[in-house]
Amino acid sequence: MCKIIAITNQKGGCSKTTSTVNIGIGLARSGKSVLLIDADAQGSLTASLGFKRPDEIGITLATIMAKTINEEDIELKRAILKHEEGVDLIPGNIELSGLEVQLSNVLSRELILKEFVDSIREEYEYILIDCAPSLGMMTINALVAADEVIIPVQAAYLPVKGLQQLIKTINMVKRRLNKKLQVGGILLAMVDYRTNYAKNISAQLYEAYGTNVGLFKTYVPLSVKAVEASSLGISIYRHDPKGKVAQAYAQVTEEVLYSEN
Template identity: 65%
Template sequence: MCKVIAIANQKGGVGKTTTTGNLGVGLAKQGKKVLLIDADAQGSLTASLGYTEPDAMEISLATVMGSLIKDEEVEPMEGILHHEEGIDLMPGNIELSGLEVSLVNVMSREHIMQEYIGMVRDYYDYILIDCMPSLGMITINAFACSDSILIPVQAAYLPVKGLQQLIKTIGKVKRQITPELEIEGILLTMVDSRTNYARDISAMLKEAYGSRVKIFENIIPISVRAAEISAEGVSIYKHDPKGKVASAYNSLTEEVLANEQ
């Protein structure tokens, strides 16, 4: 059984891409077969895994979805890249912006990515989708084909406040498109645990959402080492294996695995 998790927040800069990459490698280290899908037109996940020119790629998520829209033959594993740390990647790039616009006129437009996931899910235990920081058509596609959504939130007032819109959208997709869709959990990122402010935000989050949504016990601390990894093309496990961020992502991986029990 493959589990599909979308990693989403309509606000940028909250650690979505970092979480997708490190959770993916964490799951691979636990012996799971993992595919990461870069569903962001900026191609940040693709670039952070060392593929520095996402826009120059011949095959990306946009080309595969474009072929499916035109009813063309698609080879399931075509375009998938194999990363040295044991994960696979379907790259994303700027072409997703054009695809987002053209999806408006497509029949069953919310289900194009689902069609692609249906072709590859038998090969994997986990598929993680790094969503773009908007609630547009590509993100709705990602929600429609996911089993659950993991929401990284920066430990600050405005990002926490912005969660209401996202949770509303997830509720709408659940009612209208994917009745089985769940929220995997809210993950606090970039936490400076030396400050009272971070503790206050954490308490506010629990008070506002804790009764309805799982909030991960584990938090991701703020760290310069974590900020460096996107330029290195590797995960935190390789860049700073003994650091606090690697340890935090390790604990997150265990929590995600425990959700399966």
């Protein structure tokens, strides 16, 4: 059985891509077969895995979805990039912006990514989709394709304020388009618990969403090491294996695995 997880937040700078990389590679380190999909036109996930010029990559998610729309054969082996830490990647780049416009004229446009993902889900145990920082058609496609959503949130006022609209959108997709969709949890990231501000924001999150949405037990602390790892194209496990962020993402990965049992 394959589990498809969309990692999303319409607010940028909340460790969404960093979480996709480190949860994905954490699952691979646990012996799971993992595919990461970059569904963001900025290509942040692709760049964070060491492919520094995503806009120059020939076959990307945009190519695949266009072929899916036109019912053309997809050469999947040419599309998938291999990362040295054991995960596969379908890259994303600026072409996704044009595809999003094209989707507006497509029949059943919310189902295009799901159609492709369903065709490959037997090949993997986990597929993680890194969504764009928006609630556009690509993000809706990811939510329709997913079994579960993980929502990374920075412990700050504005990112938390935007959660209400995101959860409303997730619930709408669940009602109308994907009845099996579940929220895996809100993941507090970039947390500096040395400040009362972060403690207060975290307490508000637990009070507002702890019961009806759920939060991960583990939080990811603020650290420059996570940013450094992304710039080097490797995971935090390789860049700073004994650091607090690596330990945190290892525990988050365990929570993702435990939810299967």
